[in-house]
Amino acid sequence: MRLQVFCEDRVGITRELLDILTAQQIDLRGIEIDRIGIIYLNCPEVAFESFSQLMSQIRQLDGVTDVRRIQFMPSEREHKELSALLQTLPDPFFSINLQGKVDLSNHAAEVLMGKEQQVMLGESIHHLLGFNFHQWLEKEQAKRRSEMVVISGIDYVMDIMPVYVADDNEDEVLASAVILLKSLSEAKMPIAMRKISGNQGFEHLIGHSSRFKHLVAQAKKLALLDAPLLIQGETGTGKEMLARACHQRSLRRDKPFMVVNCVSMPDNAAETELFGEVATIGEPSKKGIFEQAEGGTVFLYEIGEMSPHLQVKLLRFLQDGTFRRVGEEKEIKVNVRVICSTQKRLHELVAAGQFREDLYYRLNVLALVVPPLRERVADILPLSELFLSQFAKELQQT
Numbered sequence: 001m002r003l004q005v006f007c008e009d010r011v012g013i014t015r016e017l018l019d020i021l022t023a024q025q026i027d028l029r030g031i032e033i034d035r036i037g038i039i040y041l042n043c044p045e046v047a048f049e050s051f052s053q054l055m056s057q058i059r060q061l062d063g064v065t066d067v068r069r070i071q072f073m074p075s076e077r078e079h080k081e082l083s084a085l086l087q088t089l090p091d092p093f094f095s096i097n098l099q100g101k102v103d104l105s106n107h108a109a110e111v112l113m114g115k116e117q118q119v120m121l122g123e124s125i126h127h128l129l130g131f132n133f134h135q136w137l138e139k140e141q142a143k144r145r146s147e148m149v150v151i152s153g154i155d156y157v158m159d160i161m162p163v164y165v166a167d168d169n170e171d172e173v174l175a176s177a178v179i180l181l182k183s184l185s186e187a188k189m190p191i192a193m194r195k196i197s198g199n200q201g202f203e204h205l206i207g208h209s210s211r212f213k214h215l216v217a218q219a220k221k222l223a224l225l226d227a228p229l230l231i232q233g234e235t236g237t238g239k240e241m242l243a244r245a246c247h248q249r250s251l252r253r254d255k256p257f258m259v260v261n262c263v264s265m266p267d268n269a270a271e272t273e274l275f276g277e278v279a280t281i282g283e284p285s286k287k288g289i290f291e292q293a294e295g296g297t298v299f300l301y302e303i304g305e306m307s308p309h310l311q312v313k314l315l316r317f318l319q320d321g322t323f324r325r326v327g328e329e330k331e332i333k334v335n336v337r338v339i340c341s342t343q344k345r346l347h348e349l350v351a352a353g354q355f356r357e358d359l360y361y362r363l364n365v366l367a368l369v370v371p372p373l374r375e376r377v378a379d380i381l382p383l384s385e386l387f388l389s390q391f392a393k394e395l396q397q398t
Helices: 013-023 048-059 074-088 107-113 125-129 134-136 208-225 240-248 265-273 308-320 347-351 357-363 377-394
Strands: 001-008 030-034 038-042 065-072 093-096 102-105 145-151 154-166 174-185 228-232 257-261 295-301 322-324 329-334 336-340 366-370
Touching: 013 038, 013 048, 030 074, 048 065, 093 107, 093 125, 125 134, 134 174, 208 240, 208 366, 208 377, 228 240, 240 257, 240 295, 240 336, 240 366, 265 308, 308 322, 308 357, 347 357
Parallel strands: 228 336, 228 366, 257 295, 295 336
Antiparallel strands: 001 038, 001 065, 030 038, 093 102, 093 174, 145 154, 154 174, 322 329
């Protein structure tokens, strides 16, 4: 049975209620206290005579205005309402604890993962979705974020939302997190995410060879991640086009895509261009490329040509996303993905002492190698037809 006790806010009234239950040898399964003067009791069923006596004794307590029998405790009702709502959601849903284990999921998640909800209970969400939630949960102030993941060959936007509760000191502490997966099909994709600028998406990359198809399939997966991406290949193989396609496929597609040519960057001006400069007399402060690209992607063309001085600066930025403008002590933090390209063998530059080893490992988290056209013979004809068509349009000929 469940009882709803209306009472005044008086010190000791809860203790007196528990004393009545103890005197009648009635176990207490649960108790909830509302701030507006209501105490909820969850107890086993008792005989009618004992129930009548219990209700009478509770009503006689000083400060009690009424007592009623109810069907559900507030937490039980909320749980049932939430469960009913989650089961009707068309999108997969997970609730995880601070250990990254699944506490709750819905029917859509069951269908997607091919597992019953009871089987997924307590399973690592990292193993299910392939995202490092431990790193996110361990942050001092976890914030809502969105990632793109591929599950069973389908692209999803993964919304991760932290759940904070107040502790005894009324401080907000992280208690859990909820995860909602939304399919990236055209019917469900937000308008802002459908925008493809010009011919910069994967669908505009031309090639029929097996090596080309493998490269594109691999690039599509890596495009969904936020870690640095290193694209290697000879001159003219289309490294920048591939980088732009990766940007357009990511959640950053509506944010800037900034290109930095490391070959043509004199050292004395490069740091200012990349990281900005503090205001001086007669001159306003200047935002650098990393700051201008907030939320987007910075493409470092021919990273192997970067000077040792800038390599140190870039390494520090890659560690935590922070930097200082030239002439300023204040740190600035930005959310930017770094994609690099090179025609050189960076590991050979590392061995020769021309490229920092620690920076090489930072950049080489994810890597793509673009094969030259001589190794993709099947792509020669479609590319030739494309170039002829483009040249004909430029010359206004058919």
